[in-house]
Amino acid sequence: MTSDPEREVMGLVLTTNAELVSGVLRGADAGRGGSVMAAIAATRSLDLIVDDILHTLVRQARSEGHTWAQVGEVLQVTRQAAFQRFGAGVVGGAPEEGLTAPIAGAPEKALVVLEDWLNERWDAVRGEFDERMKDQAPAELLASARVQASQLGGEFVELGAPAVAVQIGYTVVNVPIAFAKGDATGRVVFNADGLIAGFFILPSESA
Numbered sequence: 001m002t003s004d005p006e007r008e009v010m011g012l013v014l015t016t017n018a019e020l021v022s023g024v025l026r027g028a029d030a031g032r033g034g035s036v037m038a039a040i041a042a043t044r045s046l047d048l049i050v051d052d053i054l055h056t057l058v059r060q061a062r063s064e065g066h067t068w069a070q071v072g073e074v075l076q077v078t079r080q081a082a083f084q085r086f087g088a089g090v091v092g093g094a095p096e097e098g099l100t101a102p103i104a105g106a107p108e109k110a111l112v113v114l115e116d117w118l119n120e121r122w123d124a125v126r127g128e129f130d131e132r133m134k135d136q137a138p139a140e141l142l143a144s145a146r147v148q149a150s151q152l153g154g155e156f157v158e159l160g161a162p163a164v165a166v167q168i169g170y171t172v173v174n175v176p177i178a179f180a181k182g183d184a185t186g187r188v189v190f191n192a193d194g195l196i197a198g199f200f201i202l203p204s205e206s207a
Helices: 005-026 036-063 068-075 079-086 106-118 122-126 131-136 139-153
Strands: 156-159 163-167 170-179 182-190 196-203
Touching: 005 036, 005 139, 005 196, 036 068, 036 079, 036 131, 036 139, 068 079, 106 122, 106 139, 106 156, 106 170, 106 182, 106 196, 122 139, 131 196, 139 170, 139 182, 139 196, 170 196
Parallel strands: none
Antiparallel strands: 156 170, 163 170, 170 182, 182 196
């Protein structure tokens, strides 16, 4: 299936938040920067993203040929109820093409946002988020990710040269991040308005 930055964002938000909450519930977060307050923020983010994930999965099911009756059966609702909730734009609704070229200044904007994150300026980072990201990535979650990055990678060394691509109407900027113990990649995804629709840190296998 074609890579979709929005789907990737949802998957990473789901995985990251679920792991954080699970670690706190199991008491396994000691020494890893987890906290009950970060877990509360992560749980709120999970609650906000579940409906988006469900809509996305239903669209995928329909594109793979599953009927509304089958979708309704899984959700324990009628075929009509499933169609009324999820049907808008699913059948025959091709995704908007959106951007065909990167937004202006995307590499520079991504570097600024990553520098703000590295220096714990959470309000500055979130100031560039779109509404969905503001709901899904509170300051507590950004802070927790920063602590975990330090514990895994050690002291920050430098940012590398940004690599820019356009995927499904989004501008995707990948920036290498060198830490003392290993490297990571900062990924910033911009929508057509230049707001951040995705922000996450992907550690390398060595880190």
